[in-house]
Amino acid sequence: MNTKKAVLAVAGTGVLAGVVGLGVLAIPAGADEPPPVLPQISADQLVDSVANAKIPALAGKVSASENLGLPIKLLDGIGSASVWSDGQNRFRATLPGKSSEKTFVEDGGTLWTWDSQKNTVTKFAHGDKAVEPGKLAGKDPATIGKEALTWVRQYSDVKVDGTARVAKRPAYELVVTPKPTERTLLREIRVAVDSETRLPLRLQVLANGQSDPALKLEFTELNVGPQDAKLFQFTPPQGATVKEATKGDHQPKDPAEARKGFQDMISGLNLKTVGDGWDTTLVAKLPGDLNSLAGKAQEHANGQGGFGGGRGKDFDVTSLLKSFGKEVSGPWGTGYVFSTKVATALVTTDGRVAVGAVPEQVLTEAIGQVK
Amino acid sequence: MTAQVMPGPVRAPIGRLLRSELRWIYRRPRTLILLGLLALYPILFGIGTQLVDAPVRANGDQSIVAAVAGNALMLPVIVLSTTMIFFLPLGTTMTASDALAGEASHGTLRGLLLAPVSRVRLLAIKAFGVAVVSAAAALMTSLIAFVTGLVIAGPGSLVSISGTTLPVGEGLWRVLLATGWVIVQMWAVGAIALAVSASTEHPLLVLASVIGGLFVFGLLSTIPVLDWMHPFLITESWDSIVDVLRDPILSENLVTGLLRAVCYIVIGYSLALARMITKDS
Numbered sequence: 001m002n003t004k005k006a007v008l009a010v011a012g013t014g015v016l017a018g019v020v021g022l023g024v025l026a027i028p029a030g031a032d033e034p035p036p037v038l039p040q041i042s043a044d045q046l047v048d049s050v051a052n053a054k055i056p057a058l059a060g061k062v063s064a065s066e067n068l069g070l071p072i073k074l075l076d077g078i079g080s081a082s083v084w085s086d087g088q089n090r091f092r093a094t095l096p097g098k099s100s101e102k103t104f105v106e107d108g109g110t111l112w113t114w115d116s117q118k119n120t121v122t123k124f125a126h127g128d129k130a131v132e133p134g135k136l137a138g139k140d141p142a143t144i145g146k147e148a149l150t151w152v153r154q155y156s157d158v159k160v161d162g163t164a165r166v167a168k169r170p171a172y173e174l175v176v177t178p179k180p181t182e183r184t185l186l187r188e189i190r191v192a193v194d195s196e197t198r199l200p201l202r203l204q205v206l207a208n209g210q211s212d213p214a215l216k217l218e219f220t221e222l223n224v225g226p227q228d229a230k231l232f233q234f235t236p237p238q239g240a241t242v243k244e245a246t247k248g249d250h251q252p253k254d255p256a257e258a259r260k261g262f263q264d265m266i267s268g269l270n271l272k273t274v275g276d277g278w279d280t281t282l283v284a285k286l287p288g289d290l291n292s293l294a295g296k297a298q299e300h301a302n303g304q305g306g307f308g309g310g311r312g313k314d315f316d317v318t319s320l321l322k323s324f325g326k327e328v329s330g331p332w333g334t335g336y337v338f339s340t341k342v343a344t345a346l347v348t349t350d351g352r353v354a355v356g357a358v359p360e361q362v363l364t365e366a367i368g369q370v371k
Numbered sequence: 372m373t374a375q376v377m378p379g380p381v382r383a384p385i386g387r388l389l390r391s392e393l394r395w396i397y398r399r400p401r402t403l404i405l406l407g408l409l410a411l412y413p414i415l416f417g418i419g420t421q422l423v424d425a426p427v428r429a430n431g432d433q434s435i436v437a438a439v440a441g442n443a444l445m446l447p448v449i450v451l452s453t454t455m456i457f458f459l460p461l462g463t464t465m466t467a468s469d470a471l472a473g474e475a476s477h478g479t480l481r482g483l484l485l486a487p488v489s490r491v492r493l494l495a496i497k498a499f500g501v502a503v504v505s506a507a508a509a510l511m512t513s514l515i516a517f518v519t520g521l522v523i524a525g526p527g528s529l530v531s532i533s534g535t536t537l538p539v540g541e542g543l544w545r546v547l548l549a550t551g552w553v554i555v556q557m558w559a560v561g562a563i564a565l566a567v568s569a570s571t572e573h574p575l576l577v578l579a580s581v582i583g584g585l586f587v588f589g590l591l592s593t594i595p596v597l598d599w600m601h602p603f604l605i606t607e608s609w610d611s612i613v614d615v616l617r618d619p620i621l622s623e624n625l626v627t628g629l630l631r632a633v634c635y636i637v638i639g640y641s642l643a644l645a646r647m648i649t650k651d652s
């Protein structure tokens with residue numbers, strides 16, 4: 001009978017171990033670790049070192065999440081992307097889907113894009129003049145970093161706020177907080193900078209009255225070290241459709257003409273900014289009021305068919321806007337406000353638009369300046 | 372059973388017991404019919420993909436069937452992922468239900484329990500039988516699918532979903548990896564089935580509860596409110612079998628799925644052991 005008891009004890013332990021094992025698997029990895037102790041650094045030094053940093057050879061996983069308070073989650077269904085770099089301006093990134101994948105390979109002379117769902121390869125040969133991060137607009141990165149910091153400091157406080165551990169790597173937390181005089185929905189922007197490579201490891205945008213970041217982009221895994229050279233090569237597989245994209249496809253033949261068209265569009269919209277710093281509001285005047293605009297769009301869509309020109313009238317933009325936004329009115333007119341945790345948009349019935357990371361009141365002030 | 376006719380004091384050699392158990396299983400017509408169907412399935416699937424008229428949907432996306440059509444790497448993995456949700460668990464559970472509940476319903480289990488074979492050993496032999504059947508079924512299915520794919524689409528068509536073309540050796544390695552992973556998942560199903568089998572005399576009850584349980588798991592995993600429960604469901608990581616098709620392989624979910632299956636195996640065999648040892652002979 002002793003063996004029976006012993007066997008039962010083993011069986012009991014086995015059940016317990018199995019259940020505990022399942023429980024451990026259910027707990028997300030990465031329990032809270034104490035923040036690392038790192039040598040002190042000033043915000044200027046940190047920004048300077050980030051601007052001068054070169055992307056080393058690495059392999060990592062990046063994930064993005066948002067909590068904007070929209071009825072639908074924008075980033076839902078996007079798994080974590082994997083990224084690789086060989087330290088010499090060759091990159092690879094994959095965006096996994098449920099049973100598909102999008103792959104991007106920059107091999108130094110050609111940018112390859114692969115979509116497994118469409119079985120299509122896009123080849124963009126840009127020559128060996130790949131983007132050199134070292135020289136942007138003829139300035140060295142340290143100068144750009146300094147100028148940007150000076151500009152940001154006009155409206156915000158920039159400081160190094162302790163340390164953090166991101167993807168198991170020790171990092172400095174650089175925090176940009178709007179000055180108290182700034183009227184914005186945002187509370188602060190936090191950037192975690194890797195203490196060794198000075199790569200930004202995490203970006204968090206925090207809004208007022210919200211403890212979870214409204215927007216978060218972070219490395220969940222990062223290994224710095226040499227990578228397999230094969231990762232940075234791509235050969236289109238058998239049976240795939242290969243599309244060649246050249247620089248010409250991205251812009252019209254005559255650059256001057258293109259610029260003029262773009263300028264016409266912008267001036268037609270009367271696009272301008274009101275306010276500065278965190279209060280900056282983008283305002284525009286659409287050509288015509290809302291309902292006539294929708295009517296035009298409908299006519300244009302139907303025009304090719306040659307019939308059904310009257311359908312534009314059936315399409316009531318106002319009721320659509322009412323269902324999404326809140327109706328407001330003031331001395332400036334009547335309009336609809338759409339708010340998220342980080343930004344607000346105002347559209348008036350006579351076709352004026354204002355957008356900014358500001359509360360509604362700032363938008364109504366700004367929209368009064370649009371004629 | 373041969374174990375029954377062993378002379379009293381002499382311990383039956385384990386190899387002979389195992390061989391006898393396997394002979395017993397592979398002589399059952401239902402086992403052979405199921406294996407036959409599993410062997411035909413990848414061939415029919417492979418031919419079927421060649422007969423699809425509209426390989427590309429209106430939105431420009433390929434249907435999964437069209438993606439398989441020209442890809443010798445995709446065929447075995449898709450065949451595995453479709454069989455692992457029904458046919459492979461069915462075969463595994465059927466064998467497990469015959470192993471103990473079936474013998475109990477025929478009255479032959481009593482003889483085995485009285486025979487000079489310890490109950491732990493008896494359970495080990497039964498577990499071995501179940502494990503061999505599920506492993507052989509999965510391996511046979513995936514290898515037939517791999518060969519079918521090579522014949523239909525040619526050796527240049529081992530394309531990962533990351534767009535890289537793999538050499539035949541690497542492709543075979545990926546298929547074997549996927550097969551091994553599926554086999555461990557089936558062993559987990561078999562362990563639970565054997566535990567149920569040890570506690571009942573009705574083989575149909577084993578089949579109904581395990582196959583029904585898998586369906587319920589599948590249903591539960593689609594209910595977002597129950598997301599705290601999802602990591603405990605064995606079916607939770609079964610979708611990640613496609614990760615072997617990525618280049619490089621995305622191992623995170625596969626490893627979690629493997630460990631989850633191991634937990635189920637430990638729980639299943641512990642329960643089966645407890646039931647066997649306390650069973651009245």
